[in-house]
Amino acid sequence: MTTAQQYNVNEKGYYGEFGGAFIPEMLYPNVEELKNNYLSIINDPAFKAEFDALLKDYVGRPTPLFLAERLSEKYNTTIYLKREDLCHTGAHKVNNTIGQALLAKRLGKRRIVAETGAGQHGVATATVCALMGLECIVYMGEIDIERQAPNVARMKMLGAEVRAAKSGSKTLKDATNDAMRHWINNPVDTHYIIGSVVGPHPYPDMVARFQSIISEEIKWQLQEKTGTTNPDYVIACVGGGSNAAGAFYHFLDDAQTQLVAAEAGGHGISSGFSAATTFLGKPGVLHGSRSILMQTEDGQVVEPHSISAGLDYPGIGPMHAHLFDTKRAKFFAITDEAALKAGFQLSKLEGIIPALESAHALAALEELGAQPNETVVVNLSGRGDKDLATYMKHL
Amino acid sequence: MNRITQLFEQKKNNVLNIYFTAGYPQLNDTTTILKALDESGADLVEIGMPYSDPIADGETIQHANQVALDNGMSVKLLFEQLAGIRPAIKVPILLMGYINPVLQFGIEEFCKKCQEVGVDGLILPDLPADVFEENYKVIFEKYGILNIFLITPQTSETRISHIDAISEGFIYMVSSASITGAKSGISDEQEAYFSRINAMSLKNPRLIGFGISDNATFTKASSHAAGAIIGSAFIKVVTEAKDLSADINAFVKSVKGE
Ligand SMILES: Cc1ncc(COP(=O)(O)O)c(C=O)c1O
Numbered sequence: 333m334t335t336a337q338q339y340n341v342n343e344k345g346y347y348g349e350f351g352g353a354f355i356p357e358m359l360y361p362n363v364e365e366l367k368n369n370y371l372s373i374i375n376d377p378a379f380k381a382e383f384d385a386l387l388k389d390y391v392g393r394p395t396p397l398f399l400a401e402r403l404s405e406k407y408n409t410t411i412y413l414k415r416e417d418l419c420h421t422g423a424h425k426v427n428n429t430i431g432q433a434l435l436a437k438r439l440g441k442r443r444i445v446a447e448t449g450a451g452q453h454g455v456a457t458a459t460v461c462a463l464m465g466l467e468c469i470v471y472m473g474e475i476d477i478e479r480q481a482p483n484v485a486r487m488k489m490l491g492a493e494v495r496a497a498k499s500g501s502k503t504l505k506d507a508t509n510d511a512m513r514h515w516i517n518n519p520v521d522t523h524y525i526i527g528s529v530v531g532p533h534p535y536p537d538m539v540a541r542f543q544s545i546i547s548e549e550i551k552w553q554l555q556e557k558t559g560t561t562n563p564d565y566v567i568a569c570v571g572g573g574s575n576a577a578g579a580f581y582h583f584l585d586d587a588q589t590q591l592v593a594a595e596a597g598g599h600g601i602s603s604g605f606s607a608a609t610t611f612l613g614k615p616g617v618l619h620g621s622r623s624i625l626m627q628t629e630d631g632q633v634v635e636p637h638s639i640s641a642g643l644d645y646p647g648i649g650p651m652h653a654h655l656f657d658t659k660r661a662k663f664f665a666i667t668d669e670a671a672l673k674a675g676f677q678l679s680k681l682e683g684i685i686p687a688l689e690s691a692h693a694l695a696a697l698e699e700l701g702a703q704p705n706e707t708v709v710v711n712l713s714g715r716g717d718k719d720l721a722t723y724m725k726h727l
Numbered sequence: 728m729n730r731i732t733q734l735f736e737q738k739k740n741n742v743l744n745i746y747f748t749a750g751y752p753q754l755n756d757t758t759t760i761l762k763a764l765d766e767s768g769a770d771l772v773e774i775g776m777p778y779s780d781p782i783a784d785g786e787t788i789q790h791a792n793q794v795a796l797d798n799g800m801s802v803k804l805l806f807e808q809l810a811g812i813r814p815a816i817k818v819p820i821l822l823m824g825y826i827n828p829v830l831q832f833g834i835e836e837f838c839k840k841c842q843e844v845g846v847d848g849l850i851l852p853d854l855p856a857d858v859f860e861e862n863y864k865v866i867f868e869k870y871g872i873l874n875i876f877l878i879t880p881q882t883s884e885t886r887i888s889h890i891d892a893i894s895e896g897f898i899y900m901v902s903s904a905s906i907t908g909a910k911s912g913i914s915d916e917q918e919a920y921f922s923r924i925n926a927m928s929l930k931n932p933r934l935i936g937f938g939i940s941d942n943a944t945f946t947k948a949s950s951h952a953a954g955a956i957i958g959s960a961f962i963k964v965v966t967e968a969k970d971l972s973a974d975i976n977a978f979v980k981s982v983k984g985e
Binding site for chain 1: 778779780781782783785786789793796801802803825826827828829830831832852853854855858876877878879881882883886901904905906909
């Protein structure tokens with residue numbers, strides 16, 4: 333029987349067999365402080381009022397739910413786009429950074445550290461730090477600093493210090509390692525804003541709650557437009573899984589809505605250049621939680637590949653590992669090529685240039701087989717300005 | 728009796744524990760270094776199992792981990808390197824590493840192998856105490872393997888008491904809020920923390936680690952605990968060594984002030 337808690341986190345911080353807090357003792361007091369306080373802070377009416385006001389007046393929420401008529405015609409079904417690309421800073425990431433920065437202030441922290449891959453989370457973090465007068469340090473892989481130059485410039489202009497992660501693969505996973513090391517070295521005055529539903533409990537749950545505004549809005553917006561709250565499908569891309577967690581959250585227990593996750597297939601799942609975690613990974617521990625993880629037989633984390641820096645991560649959040657394990661969500665591996673094609677298609681059909689990450693969710697429409705009488709919501713997690721150089725290479 | 732327990736029964740002061748990374752600088756240096764440490768009088772050794780994402784480690788040990796992995800080091804190979812070495816050495820051995828490679832090897836299989844090759848204890852910083860107690864304690868005990876826990880300046884007294892209750896062998900006392908190799912020397916503030924822990928009268932002896940690099944820091948740390956642990960500074964020694972055995976011998980002697 334379905335219970336309200338079946339797909340969500342339990343009181344011990346687990347989603348089924350995934351989750352937990354696998355952290356060195358140096359981080360224990362910080363994570364414990366968060367764990368003991370996050371729910372009471374988030375549920376405090378004054379916090380809620382401040383969070384909601386910023387989402388409305390600063391981020392520009394609610395973001396529209398747009399009926400994409402020409403795209404619907406193309407796939408012979410009804411497709412709505414949830415326009416997270418219209419959020420201030422250009423992606424859903426800011427929903428989480430506002431929530432966490434407000435929380436950090438209530439915990440008395442004055443400095444923020446974050447990791448970033450594509451730079452979207454880094455920009456969203458630098459933005460709220462400027463807004464709230466917090467010091468901001470962002471770790472970014474040396475390779476990503478090169479391939480996402482415009483976002484590096486934005487972070488600097490917003491007053492953040494961008495530090496290059498030079499270890500390992502010099503990408504998102506290593507930036508995350510360095511941000512965690514920074515937190516170990518500065519345990520008292522610093523809060524670590526993780527950019528996705530990964531990390532030790534309570535991070536996955538906390539980030540999912542801040543992003544859950546996405547599905548909250550989809551429900552009432554769809555009700556307004558169609559007379560029913562639930563679509564047949566909700567599609568989102570999954571890097572760590574925060575936009576997907578937000579888009580799925582209020583549908584988790586609604587069996588009539590099929591949840592669809594689009595992972596980065598890279599050059600193809602058997603090519604050796606892929607980031608399709610559920611296709612290539614096994615259960616394991618990375619960055620503080622037990623989840624599904626791309627790794628060698630010896631348990632070393634494998635370098636992922638994706639054309640989209642935001643999906644270039646060897647793991648997924650524990651919630652998604654559980655949704656995969658229980659088959660509550662259907663997972664697709666979308667190749668670089670398919671994502672590019674979907675990105676160009678949306679631009680031409682609807683006049684919306686999607687982020688390459690979001691283009692993976694759009695490409696899943698090809699394989700979905702939605703029927704003419706069905707309704708699909710695609711979470712358009714971000715806009716494509718940051719990806720223009722990549723798109724142009726493939727024009 | 729477990730060799731670590733035995734060590735602390737016999738020696739209450741100036742216990743020197745040295746960390747090195749398996750498979751570094753060269754793949755087959757593991758046993759050369761181990762034997763040299765045993766012969767030169769290290770009281771305890773900690774062999775690091777290299778990992779791709781060592782979040783509690785600073786640049787020196789990160790680099791050693793990466794080189795070792797590039798050399799082809801793995802958990803499986805480490806057990807092959809250690810097979811049959813126990814009769815030739817007397818020093819107790821700890822394996823230090825991150826939980827994921829151990830999980831992939833299989834916890835029970837891992838503990839069994841440890842017992843077979845003569846490993847006495849494990850330090851797995853990202854294995855939480857509650858998960859250990861619930862799921863793995865029984866397995867560790869079955870194979871006579873100790874699990875060593877860490878405490879830091881931020882660890883609450885309640886938690887320290889709990890860790891003391893579930894610990895055997897010794898407690899790894901991290902000297903400051905930091906990753907390995909980040910700071911050197913011992914400040915007054917740190918000494919105050921060491922005194923605070925001493926005043927708790929714990930049942931387990933403590934070894935102080937992080938920031939210990941030479942005779943001066945070793946002596947100072949040892950005056951506040953049963954002894955100390957050297958990691959990054961020793962990695963630098965093996966990195967620069969011309970003759971591994973001779974240079975290790977000279978380093979250990981210098982740390983002990985002999
Ligand atoms: C626009 C956009 N979508 C999706 C992602 C992937 O992250 P997540 O899976 O946490 O939503 C990113 C990450 O940078 C992003 O910038």
